[in-house]
Amino acid sequence: MNVRSQVSMVFHLDKCIGCHTCSVACKNIWTDRKGAEYMWWNNVETKPGTGYPTAWEDQDKYKGGWERKGDGIEVRAVGKLRGALTVFHNPNLPTIDDYYEPFTYTYEDLIDSPEGSDQPVAKPISMITGNPMEIEAGPNWDDDLGGSAVYAANDPNLASMSEEDRESIFEIQKLVFFYLPRMCNHCLNPTCVAACPSGALYKRGEDGIVLINQERCRAWRFCVTACPYKKTYFNWGTGKSEKCILCYPRLESGQAPACFHSCVGRIRYLGMMLYDADMVEEIASIEDPKELVAAQRRMLLDPFDPEVIAGAAKNGIGPDVIKSAQASPVKKFVSDWGLALPLHAEHRTLPMLFYVPPLLPVLAKVTDNGYDTSMDAFLGALDQSRLPIEYMASLFGAGNEGVVRYALRKQQAIRMHRRMITVGDIDASEVEYALAEADCTPEQADAIYRLTTLASHEDRFVIPPMHREEAIELLGDETPLEAKGAGVGFRRGPERGA
Secondary structure: OOEEEEEEEEEEHHHOOOOOHHHHHHHHHHOOOOOOOOOOOOEEEEEOOOOOOOOOOOHHHHOOOEEEEOOEEEEOOOOHHHHHHOOOOOOOOOOOOOOOOOEEEOOHHHHHOOOOOOOOOOOEEEOOOOOEOOOOOOOOOOOOOOOOHHHHOOOHHHHHOOHHHHHHHHOHHHOOOEEEEEOOOOOOOOHHHHHOOOOOEEEOOOOOOEEEOOOOOOOOOHHHHHOOOOOEEEEOOOOEEEEOOOOHHHHHOOOOOHHHHOOOOOOEEEEEEEEEHHHHHHHHOOOOHHHHHHHHHHHEOOOOOHHHHHHHHHOOOOHHHHHHHHOOHHHHHHHHOOOOEEOOHHHOOOOOEEEEOOOHHHOOEEEOOEEEOOHHHHOOOHHHEOOOHHHHHHHHOOOOHHHHHHHHHHHHHHHHHHHHHHOOOOOHHHHHHHHHHOOOOHHHHHHHHHHHHHOOHHHHEOOOOOOHHHHHHHHOOOOOHHHHOOOOOOOOOHHHOO
16 A cells, blocks of 8 residues: 545535636736736636537547556557657647637727727737737636537537437526536646656645646647646747646645635635555556546545554655545545545546535426426436436546436435425425435534535635655755746746746
8 A cells, every 4th residue: 555645626516606716816826927818727617518628528639538458548649659640740739719819909099099089999909919800719708608509519528418308408498507617636647747758747746736847848738638627738928838736835835725715605625635556557447437436436545544544654644644634625525425526537537626516407307398496396306307417427427327316315415404404394204214315314414514514714625734845855955946846937938038
């Protein structure tokens, strides 16, 4: 057993209101500069919808993630032969049109235009070429319209659904959508790291954060292709790739990442998880993708287990880090309660950002006349929900409906339990039966309710001691200062003399 520590995250989708405060906070801190205008390290998408970049989930187009070959796995997009063939032309890279061409407006025209009979206007111009342009896309372009036929029809997750179910989503009286905030998953088996020819991408040993060393990056851009979530971006100004760094300078000072701290809906949780690094290859190589969610949970270790504690100490993981892992809210959602699931586990990257699937779209039964929101519908079968289970399983279960159904059923039982307490219009026997069917006790239901609804800042963010000073000491006193950092000091582009 090779015990490692990993900073991990949970997003509770039933609480996301789509305000994009997280995106703006990240944008203002990390990508508010030339060459990074189109980068959204944190973005919020509407599902069903195509997302950002457009149709990022379509791996037939982008070739991201790992694919199983024989008894093992290989990077889908890059290999010795494929890498040589795509050095000068990579057809699987997203183009600027898949994102959007960054633009601004000629605001000076509003002030400097000569006097005339018409009101001056600020015209859009490209931030890349400086030429006038027609705006055809932008950040959150399909926001709140993702569930419409305009965008939802192109959602790759709909492929697993019947034609009848797909049509029911597009009927306006049955239209439903939810928000999906996304950022780098800081995976245990990151394809971006494996695909980088120059070794610029690496995973920090002390906390598992995946970073790009700007000094070593040579702009191959294989990392952009290889990431199935398209969370590595190429800065056209500096000629370097960039990605989410999980605000590690904030974590090292005991603060939550900017997007976590600013979240209005309080949907975000952060904590340390322990895992067995010796199991990574075995778990990622499992033949049936539907088994990946349960298998990934198996490799997450119990921080209360004496054997795990001894193994952690052997690898230099201090008792204060183990203590934070024991109090981790992520451990509760993922391992203890089985509520949080990885996004698209079938890519075999073993992502460490987990999602509590939204129950809100399933609070009504689909009927011939629209949907029924009565109490009978609230207590009804999940299979008659407004958003089909097949769709949710494609997103969060690698096609396994069982793990999604388990999470939704438990959430539904908890709501019944709380309604019985606060409103009193549900019979106690019904609640008892629902909790038993959901593998949930009243005590666990109360604990989930408290962490979901009443949690304080300290409950949601159990930030472990980073012990960065120990990692730096291991490099030795003669190591250049820039190598002692994480290597993400963003540089000016060559056109500006740096």
